[in-house]
Amino acid sequence: MIQLLPVHGLPEIREGDDLAALVTELVELQDHDVLVLAQKAVSKAEGRIVRIDSFEASEKAVELAGDERDPRELEVILREAKRIVRERGPLVIAETQHGFICASAGVDHSNAPEPGTLVLLPLDPDGSARRLRERVAELTGADVGVVVTDSFGRPFRQGTTDVAIGVAGIPPILDLRGTKDRIGYELRASRVAIADEIAAAADLARGKAEGVPWSSGACASRATGRRRRS
DSSP states (O other), X not given: OXXXXXXXOOOOOOTTOOHHXXXXXXXXXXXXXXXXXXXXXXXXXTTOEEEGXXXXXXXXXXXXXXXXXXXXXXXXXXXXXXXXXXXXXXXXXXXXXXXXXXXXXXXXOTTOSSTTEEEOOOSOHHHHHHHHHHHHHHHXXXXXXXXXEEEEEETTEEEEEEEEEEEESSOSOEEOTTOBOTTSOBOSSOEEOHHHHHHHHHHHHHOSSSSOOEEEXXXXXXXXXXXXXX
């Protein structure tokens, strides 16, 4: 059985907030649970917020923005991008410094703490996940996995889905190569993106604009049958 448990009652996250402490005050985590945290919550706690008015737009940013977007926002995107993959008017698909391919290099103004601010991706999402996992263990003694997520579009598909950008305590990929299917055929290419599947599942319980920046619980681990809650 798989359970998805949204964590309600959290305040607006500010720089320096102890995310693990905030979560563990509201939900009882158990060994083998997976704590799924939206990137914006992690970024806010880590101070990855910038003010648009602190940037001066370059010629390239002005060109990209046109009349549809604040060129200073495009300037932030250009600074966060390792390279521009595709551009169409103010829409920019970029490779981030981490190696992610996503819209606006992960720069976003939705759910920002106040008008005129932008939220950037964590500098090291895997490191963020590791620190949160260690802090949960320190506070509760529970051995949990942690997944940091963000919403990505997909080529040739409409809509977005949450994917894992940071992982700790669980394997991000389940490699089935070399195993056999039920009729004895050896699998030669099957690798399942477990962390991405957990991220997408947790997003069903979270919602995009409901002030629930994460989900926790048996997104993956209670499917194993260990320590299920009634």
